[in-house]
Amino acid sequence: xxxxxDSSDQTKRWSQIFFFGLARILSxxxxxxxxxxLYFIISRGISVISWEFLTAAPKESMTQGGIMPxxxxxxxxxxxxxxxAFPIGVMAGIYVHEYSKDGPVKRFIKMMTNNLxxxxxxxxxxxxxxxxxxxxxxxxxxxxGSLTLALLSLPLIIRTTEESLKSVDQGFRNGSYALGASKxxxxxxxxxxxxxxxxITGLILSIGRVSGETAPILFTAAAYFLPKLPSSVxxxxxxLPYHLYVITTSGTEVAKTRPMAYGTALVLIMIVLVVNLxxxxxxxxxxxxxxxx
Amino acid sequence: xxxxxxxxxEILIKTCGYFTSVxxxxxxxxxxxxxxxxxxxxxxxxGFSIIVSKSNSLQSITxxxxxxxxxxKITNWSELGGDASDIKLFSLEDLSKIFSxxxxxxxxxxxxxxxxxxxxxxxxxxxxxxxxALPDKHALNVxxxxxxxxxxxxxxxxxxxxxxxxxxFGALPLLLGTLLVSFMAILFALPFGLAGAIYLAExxxxxxxxxxKPLIELLxxxxxxxxxxxxxxxxxxxxxxxxxxxxxETALSGxxxxxxxxxxxxxxxxxxxxxxxxxxxxxxxxxxxxxxxQTITRVLVPYxxxxxxxxxxxxxxxxxxxxxxxxxxxGNAAIIPYGLTHPVRTIPATIAAELGEASFGGLHFKALxxxxxxxxxxxxxxxxxxxxxxxxxxx
Numbered sequence: 045x046x047x048x049x050d051s052s053d054q055t056k057r058w059s060q061i062f063f064f065g066l067a068r069i070l071s072x073x074x075x076x077x078x079x080x081x082l083y084f085i086i087s088r089g090i091s092v093i094s095w096e097f098l099t100a101a102p103k104e105s106m107t108q109g110g111i112m113p114x115x116x117x118x119x120x121x122x123x124x125x126x127x128x129a130f131p132i133g134v135m136a137g138i139y140v141h142e143y144s145k146d147g148p149v150k151r152f153i154k155m156m157t158n159n160l161x162x163x164x165x166x167x168x169x170x171x172x173x174x175x176x177x178x179x180x181x182x183x184x185x186x187x188x189g190s191l192t193l194a195l196l197s198l199p200l201i202i203r204t205t206e207e208s209l210k211s212v213d214q215g216f217r218n219g220s221y222a223l224g225a226s227k228x229x230x231x232x233x234x235x236x237x238x239x240x241x242x243x244i245t246g247l248i249l250s251i252g253r254v255s256g257e258t259a260p261i262l263f264t265a266a267a268y269f270l271p272k273l274p275s276s277v278x279x280x281x282x283x284l285p286y287h288l289y290v291i292t293t294s295g296t297e298v299a300k301t302r303p304m305a306y307g308t309a310l311v312l313i314m315i316v317l318v319v320n321l322x323x324x325x326x327x328x329x330x331x332x333x334x335x336x337x
Numbered sequence: 338x339x340x341x342x343x344x345x346x347e348i349l350i351k352t353c354g355y356f357t358s359v360x361x362x363x364x365x366x367x368x369x370x371x372x373x374x375x376x377x378x379x380x381x382x383x384g385f386s387i388i389v390s391k392s393n394s395l396q397s398i399t400x401x402x403x404x405x406x407x408x409x410k411i412t413n414w415s416e417l418g419g420d421a422s423d424i425k426l427f428s429l430e431d432l433s434k435i436f437s438x439x440x441x442x443x444x445x446x447x448x449x450x451x452x453x454x455x456x457x458x459x460x461x462x463x464x465x466x467x468x469x470a471l472p473d474k475h476a477l478n479v480x481x482x483x484x485x486x487x488x489x490x491x492x493x494x495x496x497x498x499x500x501x502x503x504x505x506f507g508a509l510p511l512l513l514g515t516l517l518v519s520f521m522a523i524l525f526a527l528p529f530g531l532a533g534a535i536y537l538a539e540x541x542x543x544x545x546x547x548x549x550k551p552l553i554e555l556l557x558x559x560x561x562x563x564x565x566x567x568x569x570x571x572x573x574x575x576x577x578x579x580x581x582x583x584x585x586e587t588a589l590s591g592x593x594x595x596x597x598x599x600x601x602x603x604x605x606x607x608x609x610x611x612x613x614x615x616x617x618x619x620x621x622x623x624x625x626x627x628x629x630x631q632t633i634t635r636v637l638v639p640y641x642x643x644x645x646x647x648x649x650x651x652x653x654x655x656x657x658x659x660x661x662x663x664x665x666x667x668g669n670a671a672i673i674p675y676g677l678t679h680p681v682r683t684i685p686a687t688i689a690a691e692l693g694e695a696s697f698g699g700l701h702f703k704a705l706x707x708x709x710x711x712x713x714x715x716x717x718x719x720x721x722x723x724x725x726x727x728x729x730x731x732x
Contacts (some may be wrong), residue, residue: 060630064540070532071541073551073603077597078556082566109344139354143347155724156358161366162720164658165561166685170692170709174367178697184395228343249558256560259685261659263692285661292566293665294345302570303541309566316558324551325448 082313089310092303098311102269102304111308116273117186117281118255121265124190124277125254129197130247136198137205137243142231161199165259169197172264187277189265196260197250204246208239242332245323254321256312258285284312368713371706375506376487385502386471387480388464390456395419397481401495403503406463414461422461429467434529449475455496458590465502490707496682498669498691498701506704508711510673517665517674518588519656522595523603523649529596530603530652531645537604538611539633557601564645565665568594573666580678589677594662599652606651610644611637647726658712660685684708 066186079126102107136157144150172192182188212235220230236243258266266286274281288308354632380400381387387403389395398406398417405411406424415421416693433441436451449472456477463480473475483489485506493507535552539604572593577585614637622632640646668680688705694700 051456052636056628056631060628063630067532067536067540070529071536071549073530074533074553074600076557078552079602081597084567084571091439135350135353136356138352143350143435144354153354154356156361158724159717160357160361161656162716163361164660164685164689166658166660167364167368167709167712167716170688171364172556173692174371174706175363193444198357198360226343228346232642236430250620252558256558256562258560258562259689262689272545275660285560286565289562289661289665292569305566309563311559316560317555320551320555320558336381 061078069279073290085306085309085313088303088313089306089313092307097161097307098239111284111287111304113273114282114284114287114308115311116267118284119190120186120274120277120281121283122251122254123263125129125193126135126247126251128191129194129201129250132194133198134243136204137202137209138231140202141206141209142227142235153302157199157202160195161203165196165257166194166262168260169262169264171195172260177264182268182278184280186252186265186274186336189228189281189283190277191333192260192264193254193257196257197254200250200253201246203247205239205243208242208246208277209235211242212238242324248319248326252273253322255315255319256285258283258289261286265271284315288312338614357633364453364713365727368706368709371703372710373707375485375700375703375707376490377484378684378703379482380485380503380506380700381482382504383699384468386466386468387482387503388452388466388477389480390460390462391478392460393419393480395480397483399483399489400485400503400505401493401507403482404495404497404500404505407465407500407503419458425459425462427462427464429465429470432464444637445470446472448472449477450479490704494673496687498704499694502702504704506700508684508708510671511682511687511708512711513686514588514667514671515657515683515685517677518591518595518667518681518683519653521588521592521657521677523597523652525592525596525600526652527649528600529669530600530648531607533600533604534607534611534645534648535633538608539629545687553601553604556597557605561598561659561662562661562665564594564598565662569663569668576678584668584680585623586666586680587678588667588674588681591663591667591681591683592667592677595656595659598659598662599656602655603648603652606648607641607645608639613644614640643726645731647723650719650722650726654716654723657683657715657719658685660689663687684712688712 098110098115099112100110101113102111140150140157142155144153169192172188172195176182177184182191190274216234216238217230220234221227225233261283262313265281266283267280268282268290270280270282288305291308292305356359380403387422393414395414402411402417407426409603410423411417421650427435427465431450432451432455435455441448448466448470452466453476454466455464482503490506490508491512492509493505494506494509496510497505501568535593537549541549550677568590573585573590575585576587576590576593580589617639618636619632622636623629627635633652663683664686669682669686670680671682671687672679689710691701692705695705
């Protein structure tokens with residue numbers, strides 16, 4: 045039984061008004077923090093962004109020039125890691141939701157996927173270095189970095205695939221089976237096309253995650269400075285997050301590299317903003333489409 | 338034909354299903370292979386021997402004592418429980434100054450005799466010798482160092498992995514630094530996170546919620562290196578001015594940055610927990626005459642307590658593993674933390690900062706993998722706790 049000691053109507057009303065106000069203020073404070081971070085980086089970074097900044101290589105030990113090699117390097121890492129992680133992740137999601145039966149095996153796989161998503165990114169860096177760089181002898185390279193990032197983004201892709209498949213009505217599957225289609229045919233022609241938009245949303249979100257990760261590529265791919273662009277996947281590359289890290293912490297002329305740091309931070313933030321915006325727009329667009337049906 | 342193709346694709350799908358499990362197992366193998374070989378190895382840098390006179394009564398010394406000798410803090414064997422005689426240190430370079438090239442011989446083939454001569458004249462001498470410069474067979478008294486044990490690794494209070502020729506590997510300051518920064522971060526984040534979750538789940542109307550939810554997701558999308566940069570240029574100077582410190586890179590700065598980063602996790606998981614409460618619980622409380630606020634604090638929050646604690650554990654787990662932001666704002670001093678306004682160093686930051694310098698396969702390299710094992714175990718345990726809490730809730 046629940047007893048409310050202060051149940052006089054007046055105190056009840058006033059304490060509710062007070063605490064609701066407090067919750068509202070604390071929540072607003074969270075948004076203020078976000079806005080402060082965004083405003084701070086955008087307002088200081090915007091003056092640095094220029095055509096030259098985006099298309100030139102760093103000059104004069106990172107105090108002048110641009111960040112083009114870092115942008116290209118990050119694009120390479122995104123492209124290759126997604127090429128590896130996306131097919132595996134989607135198929136793993138299909139297996140977990142469509143094929144595996146409830147029981148210890150499924151629980152084990154789910155637990156392992158959960159565990160993988162909880163492993164700190166620096167541990168992925170250690171593992172990538174031990175397996176890809178040293179054991180498989182890829183050296184510090186785009187390939188080793190992409191593989192490490194791919195493993196890191198797998199759980200996110202698997203989980204969104206699973207969620208998307210879950211949202212497909214069972215009736216579609218039964219209808220297809222009733223027409224004599226096989227399980228794989230049903231998945232390929234009926235389930236996947238319906239789930240596809242949501243799966244793509246997951247892909248976009250993991251691009252956002254991969255583009256900002258630093259710790260996994262510290263020892264597997266990232267280079268402090270490269271005079272020319274990488275010509276194969278077996279070479280190191282520069283990357284935006286690592287570039288931001290080195291020019292803020294290890295430069296000797298902090299005052300001169302700071303503007304470059306603001307510019308790099310802004311480019312990184314813009315990637316995240318655009319990725320989130322696109323993902324949200326896609327989600328809303330497809331949600332409204334489904335509703336109309 | 339069609340059937341075999343389908344069979345093949347289905348096998349492929351099944352293989353991918355097991356992929357994450359294989360990856361986790363591989364991570365365990367590669368991490369612990371290096372990490373476990375660290376335990377039980379000698380803290381002397383590979384290829385070095387510490388040689389003392391045969392009359393020296395000490396059986397072995399610890400790496401901490403060896404470091405103190407090399408730093409000049411211990412100058413007499415009696416301080417270590419041996420005979421009272423002054424410790425005199427000699428290196429390979431000293432030997433080649435004392436003895437002529439002929440005496441030492443080609444490729445130092447007579448170096449053992451020279452060392453013996455030296456030890457006879459100075460009984461308290463201690464020679465740090467490169468093994469390559471010693472003959473294969475010699476009758477010198479090599480002073481063994483205590484092997485690294487798991488207990489010593491976790492309980493030793495100093496971390497000097499690069500000290501030559503004997504490294505000191507005590508992970509306690511790093512462990513305490515990690516825990517201090519993470520728990521303070523959750524302490525800071527909790528009131529805001531809880532208020533945010535309650536506000537989103539119960540108070541805000543649908544329009545406000547649809548507007549706020551993506552913003553909070555955005556907060557979790559910002560890369561940690563950007564948080565580190567923001568912390569370095571905004572929070573570090575702020576903390577420095579507030580407490581009038583000589584450096585602003587402190588545990589406090591790290592906790593504040595981590596608190597901001599932990600907010601989205603705490604909010605989304607606790608909000609889910611509150612929203613998943615069946616509505617008859619809420620209705621029953623309101624029907625008894627409780628106000629909405631009373632319902633929230635005395636019915637809904639206790640009801641969702643397990644979900645909220647899962648959120649807290651998850652937040653702590655994330656904070657413990659966070660690398661870049663912490664590396665950039667905590668000052669990275671590997672000492673036992675004395676307070677929030679002192680620099681600290683966390684385990685992930687140590688790995689990130691030192692792995693680049695550690696030679697592959699060396700002792701320092703293995704020590705960093707052993708730290709990685711600690712991190713892995715911590716996250717494994719937090720995951721397991723969250724898992725069991727959420728499983729219990731469903732029943």
